[in-house]
Structures are given as C-alpha cells and as structure tokens.
Amino acid sequence: MPDTTATRVHRTAVRTLDRTVKGRGGAIPIRDYLPEDTRDSAVPLLWIHGGGWMSGGLDQKESHAVAKAIAGTGRPVRTVDYRLAPALGWRDLASRSPLVLEPSENRYPAAPDDVVSAIVDWVEAGHSRLFVGGASAGANLAVTATVALQQAAGVRPLGLTLAYGGFHSTLPPLPERVRSRLTGFAGRIAFTPASYDRMTLNYVGDERLLPEAFPGGADLAGLPPTLVMDADRDSLRASGDQFASDLRAVGSTVDYMIIEKTLHGFLDHPRSRSFRRGIEAMSQWLDAHDRPA
Structure with a gap:
C-alpha cells in the first residue's frame, strides 16, 4: 500500500446536505458530504452501507461515520438510502424451517437500481469521475451497480473500494486460514452457510435471480x-x-x-482502532488511484 502523507495530515470540516434524487421506485434519499476544503486531486466517492440488504440507512454509522471520515480528508462523498428487503431476525436466519417470503417490491433489483440512480444523478451534475465503494451488502451493491452502469450508461468508475463484502449467493468453502480464526465470540456470531443462504434468498426473493444479483463467479472482466x-x-x-x-x-x-483482529462490521464502530485502520487503508488507496481530469 503506497504511503500518502496527504491522507494523514489533511483534515477539514465537513457539512452535509440531505435531499432526494429521482429513481425507478420513487424518490431516493441521499446525503452529500461536502468538505470545507476540497482537495483538487480528490475524486468523489459514492459510499454504500451494509446491513444484509435489509437494514441500515443514512444515519447508520457504517454509512455516516465512514462518509464523514473520508470527506474529512478533503474528498466529497455521497451516501444512498436504498430500498431494503423485508427484515429477518436472527431467529429467522438460524431457523432450519423453510423460509417464507412475503411479496415485496423492495427486493432485488430495487437496491442496485437506487444506487445506479444516485450515481447517474451525480454524473449528470458534473461528477463524471468518481469512485464507488461499500461495506458488506453495500460492497455487493457497489459491484452490481458498477456492472449495470458500464453496460447501460457507459459510466466506468475509477475504482471500487469494498469492505467485508458478500459477493456470492452461496458462501464459498472456508479456507483453513479463515476457519482457524472463527473461535470463541467470533465463531458464535459468524454467518454460517445456512444463515447466509437465507439472507441472500430473502434479498432476491427468487432463486432464479441469484446469479445476476451476485457477481461472484460471473464474468468480472472490465471492472x-x-x-x-x-x-x-x-x-x-x-x-x-x-x-x-x-x-x-x-x-x-x-x-x-x-x-487483523477485526470482526465483520468493524466500520460500524467509529471509536474503535479497527475503524481507524480501515479508514486509513481506504483513504490511502483512494489517494493512490486519484486521476482527476
């Protein structure tokens, strides 16, 4: 990872602007993070929160705290309050009984459609060069929205920054180096293959849609x-x-x-050392890949 002194020393006040953009399913709430001192070289970032495709929002720490921290380095950030699938509780995820899915218009492709609309609005406002990133479910949406943008709108972000994402419809086999780390509390709260399957199915609502909703295993050329x-x-x-x-x-x-020494969702804990390390890593990577017009 390249060393970028600017990331560590440049700090500026940030103001926020809440508004909505037009989407296929109606108005989409967004929040823009506007640095008081924007660095000329800093390309904006569209950041997407996680929450299993069924929880979270603009005030979620994984959305607000991350965006504010990145914007504090002098880089404009936008967050998106995309439509959420119906919520499942931990008992629903852990259950072995068949998953009963109620009809909902907020399942796939509602969330990536909202993300695409938020990006297109930004591009039309003059931000033709931008990064896209997200955490957990938001990392998945960052990829699927980018693929849709490249195919339909000819918009290609400069890069993707993805944190602890779920990119596959079914959790791949755990390598031994991962399995050995899931002990104690980490093992008790970890997603199992079964609970992950129930979460992804709840997101799409139809098993036939799983391949297009999850980029893992698909043709990734051109990202x-x-x-x-x-x-x-x-x-x-x-x-x-x-x-x-x-x-x-x-x-x-x-x-x-x-x-190292982190659990899933560490960007949802802004007072933690792991949050600071994650923000520093993302900021350095973004700085290294800035290519302003």
Whole structure:
C-alpha cells in the first residue's frame, strides 16, 4: 500500500446536505458530504452501507461515520438510502424451517437500481469521475451497480473500494486460514452457510435471480481497479478472498488486504482502532488511484 502523507495530515470540516434524487421506485434519499476544503486531486466517492440488504440507512454509522471520515480528508462523498428487503431476525436466519417470503417490491433489483440512480444523478451534475465503494451488502451493491452502469450508461468508475463484502449467493468453502480464526465470540456470531443462504434468498426473493444479483463467479472482466478489504475473524472472508482471486484471474487490478483482529462490521464502530485502520487503508488507496481530469 503506497504511503500518502496527504491522507494523514489533511483534515477539514465537513457539512452535509440531505435531499432526494429521482429513481425507478420513487424518490431516493441521499446525503452529500461536502468538505470545507476540497482537495483538487480528490475524486468523489459514492459510499454504500451494509446491513444484509435489509437494514441500515443514512444515519447508520457504517454509512455516516465512514462518509464523514473520508470527506474529512478533503474528498466529497455521497451516501444512498436504498430500498431494503423485508427484515429477518436472527431467529429467522438460524431457523432450519423453510423460509417464507412475503411479496415485496423492495427486493432485488430495487437496491442496485437506487444506487445506479444516485450515481447517474451525480454524473449528470458534473461528477463524471468518481469512485464507488461499500461495506458488506453495500460492497455487493457497489459491484452490481458498477456492472449495470458500464453496460447501460457507459459510466466506468475509477475504482471500487469494498469492505467485508458478500459477493456470492452461496458462501464459498472456508479456507483453513479463515476457519482457524472463527473461535470463541467470533465463531458464535459468524454467518454460517445456512444463515447466509437465507439472507441472500430473502434479498432476491427468487432463486432464479441469484446469479445476476451476485457477481461472484460471473464474468468480472472490465471492472476497474479494486480494493478488497476483509475482516480477520469473519466467515465472509471466504467470499472476499474468492472474489479477489476471480478478479486476478481475468486480469483486473486488485489489492487484497485483511484488517487483523477485526470482526465483520468493524466500520460500524467509529471509536474503535479497527475503524481507524480501515479508514486509513481506504483513504490511502483512494489517494493512490486519484486521476482527476
């Protein structure tokens, strides 16, 4: 990872602006983070929160705290309050009974459609060069929205910054180096293959849609340079690790890193050391890949 002194020393006040943009399903709430002192070289970032495709929002720490921290380095950031699938509780995820899915218009492709609309609005406002990133479910949406943008609108972000994402419809087998880290509390809270399957099915609502909603295992050629950042003690490392390998296999530029001694969702804890390390890693990567017009 290149050393970028500007990331560590440049701090500025940030103001926020809440408004809505037009989307296929109606108005989409967004929040723009506007640095008081924007660096000329800093290309904006569209950041997407996680929450299993069924929870979270603009005030979620994984959305607000991350965006504010990145914007504090002098880089404009936008967050998106995309439509959420119906919520499942931990008992629903852990249950062995068949998953009963109620009809909902907020399942796939509602979320990536909203993300695409938020990006297109930004591009039309003059931000033709931008990064896209997200955490957990948001990392998945960052990739699927980017693929849709490239295919339909000819918009290609400069890069993707992805944290502990779920890129596969079914959790890949856990490498031994990951399994050995899932002990104690980390093992008790980790997603199991069964609970992950129930979460992804709840998101799409129809098993036939799983392949198009999850980029893992699909043709990844043409994606921009990508940072894949995983939590050390997290079963979703199996998905991030495999996704990074798939990117390399098609010749994409990918940087893969593990934030040691961390659990899934560490960017949702802004007072933690792991949050600060994650923000520093993303900021340095973004600085290294800035290519202003």
